[in-house]
Structure formats: structure tokens, C-alpha cells
Amino acid sequence: MIMQLSQPQAALRTHNAVVCLGGEATRLEARPVLIPDDGEILLRLRVVGFCGTDLFKLKTNTAPIGGVLGHELVGTVEALGEGVTQFAPGDRVVVPHHVACGACGLCRSGAETMCDVFKENLMAPGGFADHVLIRERAVSHAAHKLPDSLSDDAAVFMEPAACVLRGIDRSGLRPEGRAVVLGCGSMGLLHLLVLRAAFPDMPVIMVDPDDARQRFAAKLGATAAVPPGEAASAAANDVSHGAGVDAVFDTVGGEQTLAAGIALTRPGGTLVLFAHAPADRRSAVDLNAIFKTERRIIATYSGALDEQRRVFDLLCSGALDPSPLVTHQMPLDDFEAGVALVVRQEALKVLFTPSRGAAS
Secondary structure: OOOEOOOOHHHOOEEEEEEEEEOOEEEEEEEEOEOOOOOOEEEEEEEEEOOHHHHHHHHOOOOOOOOOOOOEEEEEEEEEOOOOOOOOOOOEEEEOOOOOOOOOHHHHOOOHHHOOHHHOOOEEOOOOEOEEEEOHHHHHHOOEEOOOOOOHHHHOOHHHHHHHHHHHHHHOOOOOOOEEEEOOOHHHHHHHHHHHHHOOOOOEEEEOOOHHHHHHHHHOOOOEEEOOOHHHHHHHHHHHOOOOEEEEEEOOOOHHHHHHHHHHEEEEEEEEEOOOOOOOOOOOOOHHHHHOOOOEEEEOOOOOHHHHHHHHHHHHHOOOOOHHHEEEEEEHHHHHHHHHHHHOOOOOEEEEEOOOOOOO
């Protein structure tokens, strides 16, 4: 059981959290600081990333009223529960919010991200808060102390990059393969960086209608960055000698990119779905075109412990550095302004820092 900090009621310690009010509305609200129970830790926020899933929940009115979103978290250890010996006050820590049980049939079959236990949020109240309590299962299995050489801005990508790496693994890509990424938003560009870290010599084509994002993708190391349609087909054919690429990663979502992704793959190739589609959206697929060419359509929902560990190693080694994707940092007080930047596509990755009142 988690208790509130044991101080006199008149001096109860509070902190600020971004609370969902329904729809896209939020407010910064004072809440009691929680204290860690056995095996838990309390983190003081350093940075928390705004994720596409957070935006999806706000825009689709699926964020619980009174709840606190946010899960891409780097914090400083402020307090320890009994039995925690691997961390000390002052340590910088990166930690995800989901950890599978590791024992059920889904976990044993390699579908850890579908495990019922995996669905539990191990952060309280959520990442968009000045202080975040981390539950025992995440502390024991998924939290990592950051070396001095690893910046907060890079480490905060551990969880989303693990989701990306899982999709790359499931795609069946090999070092000699060729890939296309649909979308040059933050997650599309993160695919490029993880692909570059995993397969440094692999041709990777980035596809996006926005010229500025194409240029940025090229700067980050894309083999080519082109608009959708004929230019994308020509670039894919160029690197594959007309055969089609081995894997396409759809970070946009919807029936148009589904059809485009299938068309860009070679026979026997794979389309990886990595985006929410609009609600209740359906897509007509030419089943015989899939069947007769042995193409695959798969999906990646999240990342498990194995992918998180491997991404953490890539981050620590310097092989993966997603920090160039960070375009804005602002305090939690400016949460709605940060969301608006993302909605208007004026930001790639927004990181939120503690509220202006956190120091007091």
C-alpha cells in the first residue's frame, strides 16, 4: 500500500501534475507526493517525453478523467523503499511503465507485450508530474541507472526506441536488407536512427510529404528522403534493383499508407504497422496479392525487457543517439502549448521538465 508523505496535515507535501479533464483539456494540479513502499522508488522528474500515444488518448477522449499521462521518463532518485539496494538517492534513472509477468503463456511464447500484467501502469501518478513513484516490478526488472556519459535527452528515448527495435526484430530484416520508413515524424525518424544503429550499412528510404522533414531525415543519415507516390517507388526500386524492399515501417497509420507500404515491399517482404489508425477505420486489402507473393503484414505495439536492455546498451555505447530529435523543452506548466506544437507539426519531440513551482 502506498501512503502519502507522513508530515503534519498542515504541511502536507505536494507537487504538480498534469491532470486529464476529458478530451484534450488538462490542468496543472497540486497533488500529495507519494512515498515508496517496499521495493519502490520515488523519482524527481528530470525530463519526460510527449508520445504519440499520449496525443492519441487526448484526441480520442480515452485518457481517464483525473488521470496523469506520460511514460517516457528520466528522473533522479529522491527516496527508496525498503529492500532497494541497486539505487541510491541522487542516481539518474530511466525506466519504462510496463513490465510483463514473464511466466504466462503469452510471455513464454514471446508475446510479452500482450501479457495482461504488462498492461499495468507502474508509474504513479504518471510521468507528467514533478515526482513519480515507480512500482516494485519496474524497479526490479526494468529501471536503469544512467552513466554520466549518457544525457537525459538521449536516455528518455529508451522506451520508444525499444518499441521500434521490437518491430525491426519482428520484420525479419537482415544486415544485407533494405528498408523504407513511412513518415518523418519523431517515431519515423527514431526508426531511421535505430535501423542505423542496428544495421549501419543498410539502405533506408524515408518517405514524407514535408520538404523540411525530408531534409532533416537526410541530415540524420537516410539514404534518400522523398515524398510519397512515384518518388517513393523510384527510390525503393533504385536501392533494391527493382525488386522492392525487404521491410516497410508504417509510422503514419491508415489505409493509404497500408496500401503504399504493401506496394513498396518485395515478394516475401514485410509491412510493419507502427501507428494508430483513425477510430473504426477499415482497409480493403487484395488478399490474393498478399497470398500469392507471400508478403506479411505484422504490427508492433510496445517493447519488452529484452528490447529495452538492448536499446539501453546502444544508448550507452553511443551507437544510438536520438537527442537530435528533441526540438522543444518546456516546464509542465506549458503542457498545452507543447501539445499544440505537436498537433500543428511545429515540433518533432517535446520534452517536459519540472513545473516552475517544483523547487518550492
